[in-house]
Amino acid sequence: MSMNIVVIGSGAAGMSAASAARKASRDAKITVITEDEDIAYSPCAIPWGIEGKTGWDDIVMHDAAFYKENRDIDVIIRTRVETVDGDKKEVVAAGVTYPYDSLVIATGGTVFIPPVEGKDLDNVFVVRTVRDGKNIQKALEGSTNVVIGGAGVIGLELAVALRDMGKDVTIIEMMDQVIPRIADKDMADMIQQELEAKGIKFVMKAPIQAVKGDGKVEFVTAAGEDYPCDVMIFATGVRANLDIPKMLGLDIGQLNAVIAAPTMNAYRRGRLVPDIFVAGDLVQCQSAVMPGATMSQLGSTAVKEGLVAGNNAAKGEKKEFGPVASPWVSMIGDLQIAGTGMSLGLASWYGIDVVCGKAEGLTRARYYPGGKRLVVKVLADRTSHRLIGAQIVAGEDATGRINWLTSAIIDGKTAETFMVDSENAYCPPTNMVRDVVLAAVEDLCLRLKQ
Ligand SMILES: Cc1cc2nc3c(=O)[nH]c(=O)nc-3n(C[C@H](O)[C@H](O)[C@H](O)COP(=O)(O)OP(=O)(O)OC[C@H]3O[C@@H](n4cnc5c(N)ncnc54)[C@H](O)[C@@H]3O)c2cc1C
Missing domain, CATH: 3.50.50.60 (FAD/NAD(P)-binding domain)
Structure with a gap:
């Protein structure tokens, strides 16, 4: 008999989970239940939607009919899940009972x-x-x-x-x-x-x-x-939606979000719950910088977690979600700002003694027209010299650089090993021959010696 997979929530995490479940299992019955009227949209685009730069229809990538026709996934909209019985393995929404073999909870967060x-x-x-x-x-x-x-x-x-x-x-x-x-x-x-x-x-x-x-x-x-x-x-910030996890007695961590295994299974009283998975803004992640919990309420994290949760819920070849550095980027006016890992504030919260390096340059070769200001700041642990964070303010091209630094942080590189191991591609219209990232880490190395 084919298995029943129920996903609660139709945001980035829930719809990624449903799609990954379908990839892993051709014959599973997959049902997404959501309070929302729109599904599979990008909340990240809402500011530009309000301004009218993007149309509301462009933000909503697919509707329920698309999921039914193309992925054989039933999406039930405008329907709040009221109860979940973990013993009977049933979800109840609008008076209808949905039995499940695997449940994915992707109910996101609420603005505080x-x-x-x-x-x-x-x-x-x-x-x-x-x-x-x-x-x-x-x-x-x-x-x-x-x-x-x-x-x-x-x-x-x-x-x-x-x-x-x-x-x-x-x-x-x-x-x-x-x-x-x-x-x-x-x-x-x-x-x-x-x-x-x-x-x-x-x-x-x-x-x-x-x-x-x-x-x-x-x-x-x-x-x-x-x-x-x-x-x-x-x-004013987002709090994890914990009604359903609490109803199921799932373990909630010190950051007031659900504790998940790398497989995205939830825990109950310290024991892994094999048929319940969680993904998205309600999950507490493992930090890639230090052994401890962190929050990563980002669309990119929600998609990655959802893909793992959905695949494992459908009993695909086991996948895992790793520790996070949580890179983020934003376009604010004419400037991009991006960050990864720890800021000074977060580092002090975790009791890490930090040394910073910084460099300023341009996003293109000095002589090439149109170059924009680029400021890169990098943070390392004073004792181990390990890179723990970075931030960039630039007129353009912050994303690739912050992703580069994120990989280094996740790999556990020190400032010194980064200088030895890193190379940058170069062309006058795209960057300086020695990228400003390297100049910032070199400055950090000097300061670490002092
Ligand atoms: C304005 C804005 C801009 C953002 N910009 C960025 C950005 O640029 N980059 C980035 O990485 N991230 C950004 N984010 C964050 C990102 O959008 C979220 O991290 C991501 O959408 C979380 O996805 P999710 O699936 O966990 O939660 P959500 O998208 O909140 O989805 C939760 C779903 O659960 C449903 N639900 C909740 N409770 C129930 C229930 N009891 N029964 C049925 N359904 C239920 C909801 O209706 C919803 O469908 C932005 C967020 C906002 C709001």
């Missing part, structure tokens, strides 16, 4: 909203789904003042999109820098300056105290000041 007065007023939004994006777009019609809570990557991407739409944008951030936690202040300040030059206002070191208005938001209060506001968007 600080518990402030007025957060439920009209025109106060979070941004997570295409529906959120469409609602924000509608509310923006005829609105002037937009306040964004949180200066993380998503908040900044939104700010640029809204500013380019002609809105008056204010960002309120409780920390003293933009992109806190994953970027260092010296790198993040370059991005803040770029946005200030575009006319985006920042209120820093100011937790949001209240959202005020009569039915609809009119002001947002932070640091004792009222900021006029027609539309408020919270971009």
